[in-house]
Amino acid sequence: MADTPAPSTGHNSSADPSSVAADQLQSFIDRIERLMEEKAGLQSDIKDVFAEAKGTGFDTKALRKIIALRGMDSAERQESEAILELYMQAIGMI
Amino acid sequence: MADTPAPSTGHNSSADPSSVAADQLQSFIDRIERLMEEKAGLQSDIKDVFAEAKGTGFDTKALRKIIALRGMDSAERQESEAILELYMQAIGMI
Amino acid sequence: MADTPAPSTGHNSSADPSSVAADQLQSFIDRIERLMEEKAGLQSDIKDVFAEAKGTGFDTKALRKIIALRGMDSAERQESEAILELYMQAIGMI
Amino acid sequence: MADTPAPSTGHNSSADPSSVAADQLQSFIDRIERLMEEKAGLQSDIKDVFAEAKGTGFDTKALRKIIALRGMDSAERQESEAILELYMQAIGMI
DNA sequence: GATGCGCTTTAAATGC
DNA sequence: GCATTTAAAGCGCATC
Numbered sequence: 196m197a198d199t200p201a202p203s204t205g206h207n208s209s210a211d212p213s214s215v216a217a218d219q220l221q222s223f224i225d226r227i228e229r230l231m232e233e234k235a236g237l238q239s240d241i242k243d244v245f246a247e248a249k250g251t252g253f254d255t256k257a258l259r260k261i262i263a264l265r266g267m268d269s270a271e272r273q274e275s276e277a278i279l280e281l282y283m284q285a286i287g288m289i
Numbered sequence: 290m291a292d293t294p295a296p297s298t299g300h301n302s303s304a305d306p307s308s309v310a311a312d313q314l315q316s317f318i319d320r321i322e323r324l325m326e327e328k329a330g331l332q333s334d335i336k337d338v339f340a341e342a343k344g345t346g347f348d349t350k351a352l353r354k355i356i357a358l359r360g361m362d363s364a365e366r367q368e369s370e371a372i373l374e375l376y377m378q379a380i381g382m383i
Numbered sequence: 384m385a386d387t388p389a390p391s392t393g394h395n396s397s398a399d400p401s402s403v404a405a406d407q408l409q410s411f412i413d414r415i416e417r418l419m420e421e422k423a424g425l426q427s428d429i430k431d432v433f434a435e436a437k438g439t440g441f442d443t444k445a446l447r448k449i450i451a452l453r454g455m456d457s458a459e460r461q462e463s464e465a466i467l468e469l470y471m472q473a474i475g476m477i
Numbered sequence: 478m479a480d481t482p483a484p485s486t487g488h489n490s491s492a493d494p495s496s497v498a499a500d501q502l503q504s505f506i507d508r509i510e511r512l513m514e515e516k517a518g519l520q521s522d523i524k525d526v527f528a529e530a531k532g533t534g535f536d537t538k539a540l541r542k543i544i545a546l547r548g549m550d551s552a553e554r555q556e557s558e559a560i561l562e563l564y565m566q567a568i569g570m571i
Numbered sequence: 572g573a574t575g576c577g578c579t580t581t582a583a584a585t586g587c
Numbered sequence: 588g589c590a591t592t593t594a595a596a597g598c599g600c601a602t603c
Contacts, residue, residue: 216568220352223342227356230335237328238595241321248317257466258314259596261476262321278445285499286506288449311473318474332594336584350586351567353593358560372546379539380404408540411530415544418523425516426579429509436505446502447581450509524600538601541577574603581596587589 249255264272283289343349437443452460471477531537 220568226338234331241324244320254466257470278442282445282449286503315474346569348566351563354563375539375542378536380408381534414526418519422519425512429512432508
């Protein structure tokens with residue numbers, strides 16, 4: 196995994212800014228890709244847990260909703276509900 | 290179709306199946322929330338790296354594009370190789 | 384541009400099954416693509432209306448929700464709510 | 478296209494701002510639902526054509542892929558042409 | 572009828 | 588703050 200820094204040009208003096216930039220670029224890309232892989236792994240784990248819950252008989256959709264509600268602070272939750280109700284009243288749904 | 294029967298009051302004898310379900314539910318929620326937090330942490334790390342790259346003078350948008358393209362590359366290649374076969378299939382030649 | 388080489392070879396006798404198939408294929412593709420374009424146009428119109436509503440001061444998210452609710456029959460709506468409540472009770476959210 | 482302003486309540490004084498808003502809301506909802514219905518109709522038509530193609534002996538999956546690939550083609554091409562420039566931007570050469 | 576996959580749609584994040 | 592871009596979720600199809 197050691198990134199062979201091997202500058203292909205060979206004459207990579209520190210005075211050559213574009214090579215430095217290229218190295219930096221490569222480094223940033225590597226770091227980001229690494230983090231993205233880890234993130235994808237976690238995403239996959241989450242998916243697995245949902246699947247397990249489903250296998251145990253839980254309703255996945257409701258589960259997601261609960262988690263979303265928990266993550267919402269009650270203020271914005273009430274806000275959202277208030278707007279919705281307002282609109283529903285306006286068009287006579289309630 | 291809810292299989293989950295009457296959720297009852299707080300106290301759980303181990304003979305109470307709905308309490309077991311409640312515990313399971315809580316457990317699933319906890320696990321998922323935990324994983325989501327970790328994921329959010331990584332997301333944040335990624336953001337930081339992009340910010341750092343930007344501070345170093347790189348164009349964030351271009352950087353994102355490069356990473357996306359790198360990720361697509363292998364998949365795309367396989368796709369391309371499959372096209373001909375697909376066409377043949379489509380017109381019933383195979 | 385379509386790469387599919389037009390079977391315009393003139394000597395396209397009806398005894399050549401693959402040419403017939405190719406023509407049919409082209410026809411199906413054309414019809415589907417045409418319909419998809421129309422669909423995309425409508426999709427775009429919908430987007431525009433949402434944007435207009437937003438410009439008038441409406442909350443887009445709530446608007447979407449109302450439309451979704453209207454499209455749902457009350458039975459399944461109650462069902463969903465019941466499950467959610469059940470779960471919330473189970474974990475002590477209500 | 479003439480939007481029938483038709484205030485549903487009937488006794489809608491023009492001095493009541495919330496009624497105006499309600500009318501607007503109703504109007505937006507109607508327009509969106511109408512467009513969505515048309516869209517659903519087209520979707521259904523597309524499905525029918527696929528079914529017909531399948532009945533004629535074509536492989537539906539392959540057909541879908543072909544259409545998707547054709548649609549991607551032009552976009553992809555533009556993307557590809559932009560890559561070089563993007564790379565150059567990314568390493569600060571432009 | 573249930574699972575997996577791919578596409579559409581929706582929510583969030585970023586940049587201007 | 589708005590508008591674009593990107594990720595995630597939901598949905599519908601096809602298959603087994």
